[in-house]
Each structure stands twice: as structure tokens, then as C-alpha cells.
Amino acid sequence: MIWGLRFVVNHDTVRTTICVRHYTMSMPQPIHVALVGATSDIVRRAKKHFRLSTPGIGAAFLATLERTSTEPIIRFEDLPNGLITLWITLDHESLSASRQRHDADLLNPCYCRGFYEHHLPESCVLVDFEKSWPASKKQLARLSEQIAAAWYATS
16 A cells, blocks of 8 residues: 655645545556547547457547547547546647646646556557558557556556
8 A cells, every 4th residue: 555645835825735645456546548639530530449448447538639629529628637647649749749738747746647657657659640550550459458457457
């Protein structure tokens, strides 16, 4: 059992936030995955080949860098801050944006990738979907398997 306790004091608002993370190996740790592409079209095509079908793992966030989007794909700006464990990017533009967002999350003292830091050491992974479609399909399938394996390893 690992206990993590962080105190955050925001002197501007004279408010103290306590972030408590309790890690145990008795149940799988939550994992939040974002599948991000520069356009809704590339995300829509890639999601057909990326399935997190393991019971207990929720669906991935689907996001685009475009200014507008339609369900179930959301705008990149609308992704939750400090929650994404693994960013799967479909092009270099979304890789750059995801790395910036992850770096910003790291500044949040309540953000932590927990045991996934060990099991999924890369926080942002590039699947160059437009470059090699057959290879990308295989890479997305492998990533799904790695995520499931990491999830099981945390239990």
C-alpha cells in the first residue's frame, strides 16, 4: 500500500487544496486514454481499429484539434485537465498538442500517472495513421493489448 499526500496552497485565494492519492494493488487503477487527431475524420477512421474491450476499462476519449466537432468526438480543449493517463496521437500536430497538455498536467500537484508510469512509460504515443495505414492498424491493436495488460498488472 502506498500513500501519497500533497498539500497545495494557493496564496491568491487563500485556499488550501488537499490532494490525496491512495494506491493499492487490490483493484485495478483507473486508466484514462485519449485518442487524438488533427481532424475528426482521422479520429473516426482510427477508432474503428482501437478498442479497449477489456471489462472495467472505459472507452477512450476521442478528440480532435479542429475548432468544431460532433459526438462522440470532442474538441481537444474540452478534454479534462489532469486526468489523461495515456495520449495516443494520430499525427505530428496532435502529438505536439498532447505533449504540451501533458506537460501542463505535470505541473498540477494532484496529477499522477501512478503505476502506469512503470507499465506504460510513454505518456504520449504517435501512431502516424496517415503514413502507413496497415502498420497503424497493427500498432493500435498492440496498444489496446498493452493498455489491457497494464490495467491487469495494477490489480
